[in-house]
Amino acid sequence: MNQATDEDPETVWLRDVYRPNEPNLTVRAVIGGIVIGAVMCLSNIYVFFKTGWSLGVTLTACILAFAAFQFLQAIRVTRKPLSILENNALTTVASGAGYMTAGGNAAAFGALMMATTVRPDSVGMIAWFGVIAAMGVFAAIPIKRQLINKEALPFPTGTATAETIRSIHNAAAGKGASAGKALLYSALFGAALAWIRDAWKLIPGTVAPGLSISGHSFAQWTLALKTEVVLFAAGALMSFRTGWSLLLGGVLTYAVLGPSLLDQGLITEVSYKSIVAWTLWPGAALLVGAGLTSFALDWKSLARAFTGIGKVFRKHKEEEAGIDAVESPEWWFPAGFFFLTPIIVILMSVMFHIPVWAALIAVPLAVLMGFVAARVTGETDVTPTKALGPVTQMMYGVITPGNLSGNIMSANVTGGIGLHAADLLTTLKTGWLLGAKPRHQLYAQLFGVLAGAAIVVPAFNLVIPDPSVLGGDEWPAPSCVVWAGVSKAFSYGLDSLHDSSVTAIYVGLGLGIVMAIVEKYASKEAKAWIPSPYGIGLAMVVPASNSIMMFLGAVTAELIRRKAPSYNGYVVPVASGLIAGESLMGIAISMLTVAGVSLAL
Numbered sequence: 001m002n003q004a005t006d007e008d009p010e011t012v013w014l015r016d017v018y019r020p021n022e023p024n025l026t027v028r029a030v031i032g033g034i035v036i037g038a039v040m041c042l043s044n045i046y047v048f049f050k051t052g053w054s055l056g057v058t059l060t061a062c063i064l065a066f067a068a069f070q071f072l073q074a075i076r077v078t079r080k081p082l083s084i085l086e087n088n089a090l091t092t093v094a095s096g097a098g099y100m101t102a103g104g105n106a107a108a109f110g111a112l113m114m115a116t117t118v119r120p121d122s123v124g125m126i127a128w129f130g131v132i133a134a135m136g137v138f139a140a141i142p143i144k145r146q147l148i149n150k151e152a153l154p155f156p157t158g159t160a161t162a163e164t165i166r167s168i169h170n171a172a173a174g175k176g177a178s179a180g181k182a183l184l185y186s187a188l189f190g191a192a193l194a195w196i197r198d199a200w201k202l203i204p205g206t207v208a209p210g211l212s213i214s215g216h217s218f219a220q221w222t223l224a225l226k227t228e229v230v231l232f233a234a235g236a237l238m239s240f241r242t243g244w245s246l247l248l249g250g251v252l253t254y255a256v257l258g259p260s261l262l263d264q265g266l267i268t269e270v271s272y273k274s275i276v277a278w279t280l281w282p283g284a285a286l287l288v289g290a291g292l293t294s295f296a297l298d299w300k301s302l303a304r305a306f307t308g309i310g311k312v313f314r315k316h317k318e319e320e321a322g323i324d325a326v327e328s329p330e331w332w333f334p335a336g337f338f339f340l341t342p343i344i345v346i347l348m349s350v351m352f353h354i355p356v357w358a359a360l361i362a363v364p365l366a367v368l369m370g371f372v373a374a375r376v377t378g379e380t381d382v383t384p385t386k387a388l389g390p391v392t393q394m395m396y397g398v399i400t401p402g403n404l405s406g407n408i409m410s411a412n413v414t415g416g417i418g419l420h421a422a423d424l425l426t427t428l429k430t431g432w433l434l435g436a437k438p439r440h441q442l443y444a445q446l447f448g449v450l451a452g453a454a455i456v457v458p459a460f461n462l463v464i465p466d467p468s469v470l471g472g473d474e475w476p477a478p479s480c481v482v483w484a485g486v487s488k489a490f491s492y493g494l495d496s497l498h499d500s501s502v503t504a505i506y507v508g509l510g511l512g513i514v515m516a517i518v519e520k521y522a523s524k525e526a527k528a529w530i531p532s533p534y535g536i537g538l539a540m541v542v543p544a545s546n547s548i549m550m551f552l553g554a555v556t557a558e559l560i561r562r563k564a565p566s567y568n569g570y571v572v573p574v575a576s577g578l579i580a581g582e583s584l585m586g587i588a589i590s591m592l593t594v595a596g597v598s599l600a601l
Helices: 009-016 027-051 058-074 084-101 103-115 122-139 141-150 156-172 177-199 229-236 240-263 272-297 300-313 332-352 356-380 385-399 404-434 438-463 478-490 499-521 533-539 544-563 565-594
Strands: none
Touching: 009 141, 027 058, 027 084, 027 103, 027 438, 058 084, 058 156, 058 404, 058 565, 084 103, 084 122, 084 156, 084 404, 084 438, 103 122, 103 404, 103 438, 103 478, 122 141, 122 332, 122 356, 122 404, 122 438, 141 332, 141 356, 141 404, 156 177, 156 229, 156 404, 156 565, 177 229, 177 565, 229 544, 229 565, 240 272, 240 356, 240 533, 240 544, 272 356, 272 499, 272 533, 332 356, 332 404, 356 385, 356 404, 356 533, 385 404, 385 478, 404 438, 404 478, 499 533, 533 544, 544 565
């Protein structure tokens, strides 16, 4: 795709990248994706309730799929090797199923168990997760072409997955040996580091200098380095602008704003949990303000989707050509929206006792939040469900006071739709880079989310048979604790929020709007020096150590691009290998620990 910069990127893709005659969504890809997704769904339940962290699915799935089919071919169960685009489709199915356990769903489900004594019907919850996820899939349609085809947002995990799939398949075919070796060695390093750190405990998880601010150590302010290479690698796949914005936001939040909050008595202790309980509000407001403003400035994307609704009622479909014949039709979004909304509203009313009028507000709000989540994921590789969920909780605390279950699950609508919209766009980024059929990937994602919905509820009941253990030493479930706490605080409206937090929300919202407008109309040269509102907002809701590590990855990649361009081709394979290696080993260690296997030396 080394074409002139003024050539239409969709035309270039159709000519140089798209592979229309290669198999994509095959029966074996669907079956393999469901099996791998089910295994990862179960393992992620363990990881999430132990740590509050949702492990990525796509990188792990594509490597497991490749290895599994190599083995099946060796024992002559299958004759043909898994192709690159089949692996991509399989990975999309697995991601849809396995990521059902991510924060927007698992945090809400766990918080519901913690905040209320009623355990909802399992069949009803399976239907609930299924329709929420399906809505997220359809919500990705009107923004896919803008974010991926035109703006070329990095979607770091999607880019890493494409490079991983390409490298392992090319290496197996005798091509791309150097890239394959780079990925393999970095994966082995990431896996070995994770084992030494998490299993043998020979190195610490964080390292901080012996300095202090306001009488408290850097470590207490989360100003430290982490030995998690997955953060470093994710930063290497971001833009440098996003990376330095994360660092700026992290330093301002934890080295400047945090001490000021302590001096004013707005926080009573110096810890990540205490600090983020306040900074969550301006951070979330900044993300929402910037995301909605960016989308409003590109209103034509949504307008095209809704004007296409007329195609549903036409007897004869108009002939499609070019990119329109390949992409998912834009009318699929409004069709899915109007079909699924009544189902969601009925489930909200029957299962969680949310008034129908209030439930009707949740769905369009959640779709808008899904657009925000997708853009933030595209830039930073982090889906901000922890930041966006409380916005919904706050609103429903006002309109349905005292309804804890309704408060939590209305936020699940927001978090779940945003989660699955971002997940599909991540896999669509992979397909865009590999030349896959976007429509087949949407079908694959639907297969995955429906299978995942059927798996996640029984998996939760298997792992957490007694919800009273959540929040304890064995199952700390930090994300669930946050969601449950926010719900209880908001169940009686904004009066429960400190005046300073309310002010911070307005400031964050205004700042996000202004930054998005400046970003939109700035020249390309000036934009490189303007902080990313998504990087700043995200830095306010994650530990400073995360922002620091992602910045280090971004600056390392930028230095290689500028000072050693001949090695630039190794940045993505190495970063992909680090993420894959640490993710695979992290899952293995978690499962061995839960199984009671001693990992000590």
